[in-house]
Each structure stands twice: as structure tokens, then as C-alpha cells.
Amino acid sequence: DGGITQSPKYLFRKEGQNVTLSCEQNLNHDAMYWYRQDPGQGLRLIYYSQIVNDFQKGDIAEGYSVSREKKESFPLTVTSAQKNPTAFYLCASSLQDRRDTEAFFGQGTRLTVV
Amino acid sequence: AQKVTQAQTEISVVEKEDVTLDCVYETRDTTYYLFWYKQPPSGELVFLIRRNSFDEQNEISGRYSWNFQKSTSSFNFTITASQVVDSAVYFCALSEAWNTDKLIFGTGTRLQVFP
Numbered sequence: 531d532g533g534i535t536q537s538p539k540y541l542f543r544k545e546g547q548n549v550t551l552s553c554e555q556n557l558n559h560d561a562m563y564w565y566r567q568d569p570g571q572g573l574r575l576i577y578y579s580q581i582v583n584d585f586q587k588g589d590i591a592e593g594y595s596v597s598r599e600k601k602e603s604f605p606l607t608v609t610s611a612q613k614n615p616t617a618f619y620l621c622a623s624s625l626q627d628r629r630d631t632e633a634f635f636g637q638g639t640r641l642t643v644v
Numbered sequence: 645a646q647k648v649t650q651a652q653t654e655i656s657v658v659e660k661e662d663v664t665l666d667c668v669y670e671t672r673d674t675t676y677y678l679f680w681y682k683q684p685p686s687g688e689l690v691f692l693i694r695r696n697s698f699d700e701q702n703e704i705s706g707r708y709s710w711n712f713q714k715s716t717s718s719f720n721f722t723i724t725a726s727q728v729v730d731s732a733v734y735f736c737a738l739s740e741a742w743n744t745d746k747l748i749f750g751t752g753t754r755l756q757v758f759p
Binding site for chain 1: 648653679681686687689691745746748749750751752
């Protein structure tokens with residue numbers, strides 16, 4: 531079945547460690563996105579990529595990094611520079627022209643700093 | 645500035661009741677797109693509807709209906725004869741034509757439907 535796969539579902543990290551969240555899609559979508567969700571807040575855009583080997587910062591990119599080496603994959607690294615990384619992270623993808631299409635979301639990764 | 649407001653943080657209803665989730669948006673763009681997503685307990689966001697700013701026709705899909713009113717900048721969502729499976733967090737979102745990669749989300753409304 532076509533869709534977006536995020537792994538792992540739950541992730542625990544010690545303070546000061548980097549951690550990478552995986553996002554893979556087999557929808558042949560050009561664009562991919564990372565959002566962060568905190569309790570009582572809407573989703574906020576971290577990074578997005580419209581094409582392989584290119585990506586742009588979203589509203590809250592500080593402390594995060596991404597890569598887009600393959601169309602299907604858009605991993606997110608939460609670095610030690612991110613002051614408050616505990617959150618629910620959602621990956622999404624869409625056709626490049628978002629005017630005529632919606633974004634599809636993965637099931638999310640819940641990251642907890644211990 | 646772009647903004648989406650969902651003033652209802654949480655709504656509780658009993659099965660078979662009708663319920664309306666409010667969404668008010670702000671944008672300076674004349675061309676924009678509005679969305680509703682459902683987030684069940686499993687976590688993923690499920691797309692429900694997309695509307696562009698030139699299409700003010702209301703839409704009905706089964707028990708779901710949407711009322712888009714540009715005059716009041718609102719895009720409200722009504723569930724008729726609610727069911728327990730409708731329990732979820734519902735998000736309204738906005739994207740503007742000049743920057744369709746950016747979805748601006750409201751803070752969501754948690755709907756609980758009790759049997």
C-alpha cells in the first residue's frame with residue numbers, strides 16, 4: 531500500500547545527544563515536510579523539501595537538520611542544540627504543486643528527552 | 645498576518661448529536677486554500693477536505709458538511725449524528741497561493757463522542 535512510514539513510533543533520547551527520525555514515502559511525491567506538534571498547539575513547520583537535494587527552513591528550524599538524498603526519504607535530525615525537543619513529530623508529503631492537492635501524513639514519532 | 649483560530653479547545657457530545665467545529669482564518673491573500681484534518685488517537689493526520697477561496701459552495705460528504713463563508717472568514721465543520729468513531733482532534737489549516745508549501749494550522753479541537 532502507498533503511504534508514509536515514520537520510524538520509530540517512540541524514541542527516547544538523553545540530553546546532549548543527537549537523534550534521527552526516519553520518514554519514507556512511496557507515493558512518488560516530490561515535496562516532503564516535517565512538523566512538530568506540542569500539546570494544545572497546532573502543527574508547526576520545521577523543514578520542507580520540494581525536490582531532491584534541496585530543502586528550506588520552516589518556522590522553527592533551529593536545532594534541527596534534514597537531508598533529501600532520495601525522493602523517498604526525508605530524515606530529520608534533532609540535534610543537541612534543540613532546547614526543548616520533547617514533542618510529537620509528523621512527516622508529510624504532497625505533490626509539488628500544493629494548490630491542487632493535500633498533504634499526506636505519517637503516524638508520527640513521539641520523542642522524549644530523558 | 646496569516647492565522648487560523650479554533651476557539652473551541654474541547655467539545656463533548658453524546659452519540660447521535662450534531663456538532664459544529666468552528667474555524668476562523670486571517671489572510672491578506674485573495675487566493676488561498678482551506679483544509680480540515682482529523683487526528684485520531686493513532687496520531688496521523690487524515691485529510692478531510694480542501695477548499696479554495698473562489699469556491700464558496702458548501703460541501704456535504706455523508707455525515708460531514710462544511711460551511712465556507714468569506715464574509716466572516718469562517719470555514720466551519722459540522723458532523724451530523726455523531727458517532728464514537730468521530731472522537732479525535734480536528735485541525736483547520738490555511739495555505740496561501742504565494743506559499744503553498746506552508747500550511748498554517750489552528751490549535752485543534754478535541755471532540756469526544758460518548759455512547
